Amino acid sequence: MPVPVDFAQYIDVNADKFIQRLSDAVAIPSISSDAARRSDVIKMAHWLNSQLNALGVETRLADVGTQEIEGRVLPLPPAILGRIGSDPKKKTVLIYGHFDVQPAEKSDGWDTDPFTLVVHPTNGQLIGRGASDDKGPILGWLNVLQYHHQQKKELPVNLKFCFEGMEEFGSEGLDELVVKESKLGGWFEGVDCMCISDNYWLNSRTPCLTYGLRGIVYFKVNVTGPSRDLHSGVFGRMVHEPMTDLVALMSKLVDVKGNILIPGVDDMVSIADAEERCIYENLDYSIADVEQAAGASIALSSDKVEVLMGRMRHPSLSLHGIEGGFSGVGAKTVIPASVSGKFSIRLVPPQTPEAVEPLVISYLQDEFAKLGSKNKLTVENLHGGRPWIADFKHWNFEAAIRATKATPAIYKREPDLTREGGSIPVTLTFSESLGVNIVLLPMGRGDDGAHSTNEKLDRSNFIEGSKLLGAYLYEVAAVTA
Amino acid sequence: MPVPVDFAQYIDVNADKFIQRLSDAVAIPSISSDAARRSDVIKMAHWLNSQLNALGVETRLADVGTQEIEGRVLPLPPAILGRIGSDPKKKTVLIYGHFDVQPAEKSDGWDTDPFTLVVHPTNGQLIGRGASDDKGPILGWLNVLQYHHQQKKELPVNLKFCFEGMEEFGSEGLDELVVKESKLGGWFEGVDCMCISDNYWLNSRTPCLTYGLRGIVYFKVNVTGPSRDLHSGVFGRMVHEPMTDLVALMSKLVDVKGNILIPGVDDMVSIADAEERCIYENLDYSIADVEQAAGASIALSSDKVEVLMGRMRHPSLSLHGIEGGFSGVGAKTVIPASVSGKFSIRLVPPQTPEAVEPLVISYLQDEFAKLGSKNKLTVENLHGGRPWIADFKHWNFEAAIRATKATPAIYKREPDLTREGGSIPVTLTFSESLGVNIVLLPMGRGDDGAHSTNEKLDRSNFIEGSKLLGAYLYEVAAVTA
Numbered sequence: 022m023p024v025p026v027d028f029a030q031y032i033d034v035n036a037d038k039f040i041q042r043l044s045d046a047v048a049i050p051s052i053s054s055d056a057a058r059r060s061d062v063i064k065m066a067h068w069l070n071s072q073l074n075a076l077g078v079e080t081r082l083a084d085v086g087t088q089e090i091e092g093r094v095l096p097l098p099p100a101i102l103g104r105i106g107s108d109p110k111k112k113t114v115l116i117y118g119h120f121d122v123q124p125a126e127k128s129d130g131w132d133t134d135p136f137t138l139v140v141h142p143t144n145g146q147l148i149g150r151g152a153s154d155d156k157g158p159i160l161g162w163l164n165v166l167q168y169h170h171q172q173k174k175e176l177p178v179n180l181k182f183c184f185e186g187m188e189e190f191g192s193e194g195l196d197e198l199v200v201k202e203s204k205l206g207g208w209f210e211g212v213d214c215m216c217i218s219d220n221y222w223l224n225s226r227t228p229c230l231t232y233g234l235r236g237i238v239y240f241k242v243n244v245t246g247p248s249r250d251l252h253s254g255v256f257g258r259m260v261h262e263p264m265t266d267l268v269a270l271m272s273k274l275v276d277v278k279g280n281i282l283i284p285g286v287d288d289m290v291s292i293a294d295a296e297e298r299c300i301y302e303n304l305d306y307s308i309a310d311v312e313q314a315a316g317a318s319i320a321l322s323s324d325k326v327e328v329l330m331g332r333m334r335h336p337s338l339s340l341h342g343i344e345g346g347f348s349g350v351g352a353k354t355v356i357p358a359s360v361s362g363k364f365s366i367r368l369v370p371p372q373t374p375e376a377v378e379p380l381v382i383s384y385l386q387d388e389f390a391k392l393g394s395k396n397k398l399t400v401e402n403l404h405g406g407r408p409w410i411a412d413f414k415h416w417n418f419e420a421a422i423r424a425t426k427a428t429p430a431i432y433k434r435e436p437d438l439t440r441e442g443g444s445i446p447v448t449l450t451f452s453e454s455l456g457v458n459i460v461l462l463p464m465g466r467g468d469d470g471a472h473s474t475n476e477k478l479d480r481s482n483f484i485e486g487s488k489l490l491g492a493y494l495y496e497v498a499a500v501t502a
Numbered sequence: 503m504p505v506p507v508d509f510a511q512y513i514d515v516n517a518d519k520f521i522q523r524l525s526d527a528v529a530i531p532s533i534s535s536d537a538a539r540r541s542d543v544i545k546m547a548h549w550l551n552s553q554l555n556a557l558g559v560e561t562r563l564a565d566v567g568t569q570e571i572e573g574r575v576l577p578l579p580p581a582i583l584g585r586i587g588s589d590p591k592k593k594t595v596l597i598y599g600h601f602d603v604q605p606a607e608k609s610d611g612w613d614t615d616p617f618t619l620v621v622h623p624t625n626g627q628l629i630g631r632g633a634s635d636d637k638g639p640i641l642g643w644l645n646v647l648q649y650h651h652q653q654k655k656e657l658p659v660n661l662k663f664c665f666e667g668m669e670e671f672g673s674e675g676l677d678e679l680v681v682k683e684s685k686l687g688g689w690f691e692g693v694d695c696m697c698i699s700d701n702y703w704l705n706s707r708t709p710c711l712t713y714g715l716r717g718i719v720y721f722k723v724n725v726t727g728p729s730r731d732l733h734s735g736v737f738g739r740m741v742h743e744p745m746t747d748l749v750a751l752m753s754k755l756v757d758v759k760g761n762i763l764i765p766g767v768d769d770m771v772s773i774a775d776a777e778e779r780c781i782y783e784n785l786d787y788s789i790a791d792v793e794q795a796a797g798a799s800i801a802l803s804s805d806k807v808e809v810l811m812g813r814m815r816h817p818s819l820s821l822h823g824i825e826g827g828f829s830g831v832g833a834k835t836v837i838p839a840s841v842s843g844k845f846s847i848r849l850v851p852p853q854t855p856e857a858v859e860p861l862v863i864s865y866l867q868d869e870f871a872k873l874g875s876k877n878k879l880t881v882e883n884l885h886g887g888r889p890w891i892a893d894f895k896h897w898n899f900e901a902a903i904r905a906t907k908a909t910p911a912i913y914k915r916e917p918d919l920t921r922e923g924g925s926i927p928v929t930l931t932f933s934e935s936l937g938v939n940i941v942l943l944p945m946g947r948g949d950d951g952a953h954s955t956n957e958k959l960d961r962s963n964f965i966e967g968s969k970l971l972g973a974y975l976y977e978v979a980a981v982t983a
Contacts, residue, residue, distance in 0.1 A: 265757075315737060
C-alpha cells in the first residue's frame, strides 16, 4: 500500500493549523519534576487524550500510582494507552512519546516566554519548551492520524500508543505498566514493532535513525578520616587527609584522552572492524560539529571516526565532582573529614552495570590499599541501567530508511544510522518486555537545545517530520517481515 | 625584684571574682564576623576600656576605619591602646590580645548557651565562647593589674597594651595601626619585648612557650573547557573534560604521606639535625595525642618526632576542595564546564609566599602541558602570609621559662617549646614593625576547642595562668637583657 498521493499535500496545506495545535500543547507547562506543575502535567494528559479520541483513537488513562516529592504525596499523571485498528492482516506498530517537559523559566536565559510558542520571523523555527522534546513528535503522529481521520483513509497498520507524562523525571511508574501490558492479554499484545521519536539528528542537516543507547553505572567513592573537619594549620602533615587519598584514586580512573584505566572495562568492548568503522566514516559529521556544540576546540581527536565512536560505541568515564570538600567561593583552609567522589561510566554492549561494578570496586580497593593510607574507603553504586542496541538490518529499520529516502517524499536521502551516547531507559524496558525491534526515528535536529534555553523545532522538521512518520507506517505495511 | 609573696595568694583568694569578670566578658557576644553583632564588639571594646581605666591604665581608643560586609559599610571596632608606667629604668613590655570571638550558636551543638559562662560542677571547666580564645588571657592580664592596683604595688615593668576586636575576621585595620604606632613617637615607642597569649598548649598537661608560626600561600587552579556544562551521555569520550585534567593535576601536588611533590618546595627547608630533633623528642606528646584530637587513628607516622615536625617545622600541602564541580548530594551526570581546585601550602622559614609561588605555578603549567589537554589552565594565588620564628634563646623567652618553672609558683616545670602549625598573622606584623622578640605564652590547653563547640578554659589554667603572666613580668624585670 503506497503512501496516498494527497498525504504530503494535506500536511502542507494544514501546516499552520498543526503549528497552532503545537502552540496549544506548548502553552500547558507540563513540567514533571516540579510539584507545583503536576496539575499541568495531568491537564496535558487530558488535552492529549481528547485529541486522540477526536481522531478516532480508543484510549485508556492508566493510573501509574503516586510519588513522594518534597515531602508531599502527589498523584502521577496517567499514562495514555491508545489503539486504532485491529485488522489481523496488518502489522501492529507501537508508538511511544512523552507529553511532559523539562523545567523552563524566562529568567534561565530564554529570549521569549518558554510556554508561548514563537514562530521565528525569518528562519521559521518554532521556539518553546517541549517543541522538540517531545510534544512536536507526538503531534506529528496526531497530524498523521488527522489526515486519515478527516480524509476517511484506512491506516496501513494497526497502531497502539503509549504516551507518558514522567519521562523527564525518571519515567516513574512506567516500567511496571509496560511490563504488565506486554503480557498476554495486555494492551500491547500483538505488537510487531515499535517506533520512538524522542531523540535528535546527529547534526542539523541529515535525518537519522538510531539503533543504540548507552547504559550507565554511577559510583560514589567515600574516603573518611578524622571524626570532624580539621584545621589545615594545626593538622597539616600530621594526619592522612581524605581529600589527598580521594584525588589520588580519582586520578587513576580515566586518562586525559578518555581511556578508562580500570582494567577490563574498555576491554569488554570489541574493537571496531573496517566495516563498522565505515558506518562512522559515512555519518554526516565533522570535528567542527562537536566543537561547535561544546563551544570550544576540545575534541579528543582530530579523527572524526574516533570521536564518533567515543560517543556511540565506546564506554566513557566522567568525573562529576566531589561532595564534602570545600566547594564554595573564596579560600577556606579546611581538611574535610569525609569526601565523596562522584563518577559514572556510560556503558555499551556487552557491558552491564552488573558486570562492570565488581571491576570498579575491586580496582578502587586495590589502588586504595596501594596508597597505604589509614583513612577508610567505601564505594557505593548509586544507580545503573543497561545499554540498548537494536538490529538495524531488521525490516523495521528498512521501513524507516525507505521512508526517509522515499520519492516523492520528504528527505530523499539515506539517513544517518546512529547510536546515542545517553540513555532513554524506557527503550530497554520496552525492548525486554515486548521482544520486538524498536527504531528511534527522531524528528528534531542536534541543535534543538532540548534541555536548554530557547528550545526549538525547525518548521521544516515538524512538517516534513510529520510526513516521514506517516510514510514510515506505509513502509512498515509494505516491507516483508 | 622577686614576685611579691602575697601575689599568688591574692589571685587565689579573688578567683571567684575573676571568674565573675570572665562571665561578664563572655556575656557580650562580640562576634566580629557577624555584621549583626558588630555593635556587641564595640560594646566589648568599651567594657574592656573601662576595666583598664579603673585599674590605672591610660588608654586611647584607636579608630581603625570601616569595613564593607554583606553590602553594608560598618564601623570597625576600635583597637584599645593602653599604657601604664613610664620608668626609663624599667623594661617595657607590649601585650597583645583580642576581645572578639568566633561565631557560636547553641544549635551548633553546644551543650549550654555559648554566651553564658558555665562552671562545670565537677571538673571546674569554664565553658563559654571566648573563655579561652581570647577573653580569658586578656582577663588574666587584668587580674595581674588588679593585684598591683588594689595592693598599691608598683609594676616591675612598664606595660603597653594593644587589644583588638577583629582578630577572628582577618585583623582588619590593625596592620596599618601597628605600623604607624611602631614609628618614632608612636604608642609603641620604647617597647623592649612583647608577649602574646593567644594560642594553646600542645596537649592538656604541659605548659608551653611558642616560638614559631607557619605562613601560608593559597592557590586556586582553574581548568576551563566547554562554554557550558555538558551532558556526559552526549559528550563523554568526545571532548577533554576539565574535571579529568584538574584531578590529574591535583593528584601531583602531594602524596599520601604528606610529601609535597612540587620540586623545590620541601627542599627549601633544611633537614633537622640531632639537636633540633631533640627539641621534638623532649616535647610532652605522643601519637595518641594527635589521634585523639583528630578522632581517628590516622597519624602519618608512628614516630612522634616526625609527626610533630610535620606540624611545626615542615611545610604542608592540603587539598581543600573543588569549586564548580557537582558537589551536591545525589547523582548528576554533568561534565562541568569550568572547575577550580583549591589548595594551600603552610610555610616555614625560609619559605615565603613570594618564593613558593613561582615554583607552584611553573610546576602546574608544566604538568598541564604534559597532559596534552586542549582545555585551558590558569592559576591564582588567593592570599599569602609569611611564617614567623623567634629566637627562643632570647631573654624574653628565658623570663617566660623561668616564670613557668619558678618556685614558689605555678607550674614548677620546664615548659614545652613549640611551634604552631597555623598562623597568627599579626605576630609577623608586630615582629617586623617593632623588631623586638615576641614570646607566645598561652594560657589554655590544646583541647580547649577554641573555634569549636563547648569552648572551655580550665579553671586552673585561668587562675594559675594569671599567676604565670604576673610572674613573667617580674622575670622580665629581673633577667639580664
